[in-house]
Amino acid sequence: MGWVGGAVAVAVLPILVRNTFFLHVAILVFMWTVLGAAWNVLGGFAGQVSFGHAALFGIGAYTTIILFLKGGLAPWWGIPLGGLVAALASVPIGLICFRLRGPYFSLATLAVAELAKLAALNWEWVTNGPIGFLITTLPSLTVLGRRVDWEAKTPFYVIAALLMAFAILSTAWLRQSRLGAYLVAIREDEDAAEAIGIDTVRAKVVTLGLSAFLAGLGGGFYAFYFRYVDPDAVLNIGLSMEMVFIAMVGGLGTVVGPLIGAIFLTTVGEAVREHFQVGHLIFYGLFMMIVIRFLPEGIWGKVRSVLPGMRAVRHGAP
Amino acid sequence: MALLECRGLTRFFGGLKAVGNLTFEVAEGEILGLIGPNGAGKTTVFNLVTGFVRPSKGQVRLDGRSIVGLRPNAVARSGVARTFQIVKPFPGLSARENVTLAAFLRHRARSDAERAADEVLERLGLTHRATTLASQLTLMDQKRLEMAKALATAPRVLLLDEPMGGLNPSEVDVAAGIVESIRRSGVTVVLVEHVMKAIMRISDRVVVMHHGEKIAEGSPASVVQDPQVIAAYFGTRAA
Amino acid sequence: METFAQSLVSGLLMGSLYAMIGIGLTIIFGVMRIINLAHGEMVMLGMFAAFFSQKLLGIDPFLSVLLLTPAMFVLGVAIYWLLLRKIIPGGELNTLLYTAGMSLLVANVALLAWSGDYRTISLSYGLAPMRPLGIAIPAALAIAFAMAAAITVALWLFLSSTDTGRAIRATSQNREAAILMGIDVERVALFTFGLGTALAGAAGALLAPSLYLYPTVGELLVVKSFVIVVLGGLGSVPGAIAGGLLLGVVESLGAVYVSATYKDGLGYVLFLLVLLYRPTGLFGVGKS
Numbered sequence: 091m092g093w094v095g096g097a098v099a100v101a102v103l104p105i106l107v108r109n110t111f112f113l114h115v116a117i118l119v120f121m122w123t124v125l126g127a128a129w130n131v132l133g134g135f136a137g138q139v140s141f142g143h144a145a146l147f148g149i150g151a152y153t154t155i156i157l158f159l160k161g162g163l164a165p166w167w168g169i170p171l172g173g174l175v176a177a178l179a180s181v182p183i184g185l186i187c188f189r190l191r192g193p194y195f196s197l198a199t200l201a202v203a204e205l206a207k208l209a210a211l212n213w214e215w216v217t218n219g220p221i222g223f224l225i226t227t228l229p230s231l232t233v234l235g236r237r238v239d240w241e242a243k244t245p246f247y248v249i250a251a252l253l254m255a256f257a258i259l260s261t262a263w264l265r266q267s268r269l270g271a272y273l274v275a276i277r278e279d280e281d282a283a284e285a286i287g288i289d290t291v292r293a294k295v296v297t298l299g300l301s302a303f304l305a306g307l308g309g310g311f312y313a314f315y316f317r318y319v320d321p322d323a324v325l326n327i328g329l330s331m332e333m334v335f336i337a338m339v340g341g342l343g344t345v346v347g348p349l350i351g352a353i354f355l356t357t358v359g360e361a362v363r364e365h366f367q368v369g370h371l372i373f374y375g376l377f378m379m380i381v382i383r384f385l386p387e388g389i390w391g392k393v394r395s396v397l398p399g400m401r402a403v404r405h406g407a408p
Numbered sequence: 409m410a411l412l413e414c415r416g417l418t419r420f421f422g423g424l425k426a427v428g429n430l431t432f433e434v435a436e437g438e439i440l441g442l443i444g445p446n447g448a449g450k451t452t453v454f455n456l457v458t459g460f461v462r463p464s465k466g467q468v469r470l471d472g473r474s475i476v477g478l479r480p481n482a483v484a485r486s487g488v489a490r491t492f493q494i495v496k497p498f499p500g501l502s503a504r505e506n507v508t509l510a511a512f513l514r515h516r517a518r519s520d521a522e523r524a525a526d527e528v529l530e531r532l533g534l535t536h537r538a539t540t541l542a543s544q545l546t547l548m549d550q551k552r553l554e555m556a557k558a559l560a561t562a563p564r565v566l567l568l569d570e571p572m573g574g575l576n577p578s579e580v581d582v583a584a585g586i587v588e589s590i591r592r593s594g595v596t597v598v599l600v601e602h603v604m605k606a607i608m609r610i611s612d613r614v615v616v617m618h619h620g621e622k623i624a625e626g627s628p629a630s631v632v633q634d635p636q637v638i639a640a641y642f643g644t645r646a647a
Numbered sequence: 648m649e650t651f652a653q654s655l656v657s658g659l660l661m662g663s664l665y666a667m668i669g670i671g672l673t674i675i676f677g678v679m680r681i682i683n684l685a686h687g688e689m690v691m692l693g694m695f696a697a698f699f700s701q702k703l704l705g706i707d708p709f710l711s712v713l714l715l716t717p718a719m720f721v722l723g724v725a726i727y728w729l730l731l732r733k734i735i736p737g738g739e740l741n742t743l744l745y746t747a748g749m750s751l752l753v754a755n756v757a758l759l760a761w762s763g764d765y766r767t768i769s770l771s772y773g774l775a776p777m778r779p780l781g782i783a784i785p786a787a788l789a790i791a792f793a794m795a796a797a798i799t800v801a802l803w804l805f806l807s808s809t810d811t812g813r814a815i816r817a818t819s820q821n822r823e824a825a826i827l828m829g830i831d832v833e834r835v836a837l838f839t840f841g842l843g844t845a846l847a848g849a850a851g852a853l854l855a856p857s858l859y860l861y862p863t864v865g866e867l868l869v870v871k872s873f874v875i876v877v878l879g880g881l882g883s884v885p886g887a888i889a890g891g892l893l894l895g896v897v898e899s900l901g902a903v904y905v906s907a908t909y910k911d912g913l914g915y916v917l918f919l920l921v922l923l924y925r926p927t928g929l930f931g932v933g934k935s
Contacts, residue, residue: 137740139740139743139744141747186919186923189923190922190923190926192739193682193739193743194877194922194926196682196743197682197873197877197918197922198918198919198922200870200873201870201874201915201918201919201922202915202919204870204911204912204915205912205915205916208909208911208912208915212909268512268516268518271505271508271509271512272509272512274498274500274501274509275498275501275509278498278499278500278501279496279497279498279499281460281480281492281496282492282496282497282498282557283481283498283509284460284479284480284481284484285458285480285481285484285489285490285492285496285557285558286481286484286489286509286510286513286557286558286560286561287481287484287485287510287512287513287561288481288509288512288513289479289481289482290481291479327866328751331747331751334744334747335748338744369755369756369758369759371751371754371755372751372752372755372756372759374748374751375748375749375750375751375752375753375754375755376748376752377748378744378745378747378748378751379730379745379748379749379752382734382737382741382744382745382748383730383733383734383745386737386741
């Protein structure tokens, strides 16, 4: 019931609200929900804490922007391809990093992300090095008979909303799937999971692939919306941390958590940016500390445990 | 041909020889007891057979096919299941969920897996505890759950690592009865145990280990009188 | 040959400071099993404290270490007592993320307060490099090395000869046994966090005259520190010393013989290799 209401609200919003700043914030919320969901799939469901997700985001961003600038590929092809390339890249990354557990795994992801940034800075023949890529004109396209007006927020709003819907639906699917159940087992006791026949490496690699796909989608969207991609913008560790925070603040292992986290952090962040120009990351750090101290299950996790009738049903409720 | 066979199984940890040149066979349908003083290497043997640890040397065969080098989940899939000496349930999940996860190995659909899990729970007397969280079960029930998880993978061989540890005498009897019923259902059992009463009662044959090596093998009665076995447990003067 | 010797020496000098940072991180991990992602920010605070004490108070950065070290110790104790103590029972993951939040907070408050401009410290005596045996050594780095060495020796004596030092080592080796022996592990943890933070701050002050200072330098340093402690074995002080020196040398030689731009990358690759194949560190003394 809540889902239908939410979907309707999202669909109707751009018709009712013309304020571009508001729409911009909504678009950011949608994008960050996708990214938070991406991290949540690996961190919340599989229990693998990655500090290098910016690498997957960046791969998506670069793929999409390069495919557009060199091949003229429209966003509805470029963005999914960005996701796909990120997912493919995640396989060797996973095969290396998943041989490690716990904090060792997290440190390895950190190293991989830093290496990705170094590669982007130095492999100029692919990535244009520190200069990066800039989209000056977006393609002239028609959808349903109408010319797409890239200057307005609406097309981006629609794309972002669709991506968010996909992210939420994939997470919901994962939650009730056999893979999702296996991930719970792995989180509870990895050795015991192996002992009952669960291929833990394959489960983790597949989950990482989904996580990477979502992160790459987010990156691809970023490329088209912000139109500028360079190593500093899309491969910095701050981005990795923001993804962690959104998933954490919203509620790890929940379907709706990333959306809540994205709403919370984006609105606060944008408000701070409006008034103070800098320092929104201060609030991210502060909220992270507050949430872990007082709300370790995240905002949505707390809501669920407090409201009667919403207590967690393991294979079902968001 | 034996169902499970270890040949020359050896494992070093640095300079320590945990298991040395161990050779034994398990025939289909038998209950084999594996005993020995603490530190003899019994749990290491289980780890070697089930893929948690790689042997330094030697072979492990199931039905003639080598299973050395397979990861634990592949070993489980090929039909060898195990329990852990210190039980490893999934603490935050109910008993039913625990067993259903194991049943997924042989049943793709959730409803089939749940049905299979319910059957195993009933066989092990856990039906009334199906919705209890594993972390809140009594020790005896946790041990039943441990066996239930292993059985839900429909193994041909079940390795039980000290299932009676920490149980009182009447619980030991119940556990021994459970192991016998497992064998009656067609599963071959290798049992590591310290509780002699249980080993004597239910084992068809016994292998004795000491310092990583096999020092005796035979019927429970003959092994108990073997001077080397007595020396291993009680010292040379007692032998 | 001369280039080799030159870069080897530079690497060792720099490495000694890396080692100090690494020691701080490794003792914290050894005693509390915490991976402190805010460690880089502690170094950064030390750097800026040295900078401002010179700029505003006219105190030489190397002298400021004397005041700074106890101050950073107090800061570390405060952070542990007021903040971390309540988080640790929540588990490794929560603690890790909490320190990540702390790191973000401190770095960005610093960014807000001091802007992202690169700063340098200039020393009146730092201009002419010393030239023993024909190898040029910047005076600032030489002094830093000497002080780092002295501090490390003092630390080693502390850990091996004093009761508190031994309590720290015992807790690091086997927490449960330490509790059974009557060691107040909470107090040890408190002390160790202060000590680790003090080492980081002191290293920062010593490094300040030799590097560019900017508020987000912690990001780069924390990754380097982890490379060091993993190379040397998590929890091992001698390992951290060796790891620090090794990283310094690898970076220095790498910059000369492989590529200046990829020198950081070498460290990361080495790090991944060690994590994969020798997780207990190159010398096998680390905890898993």
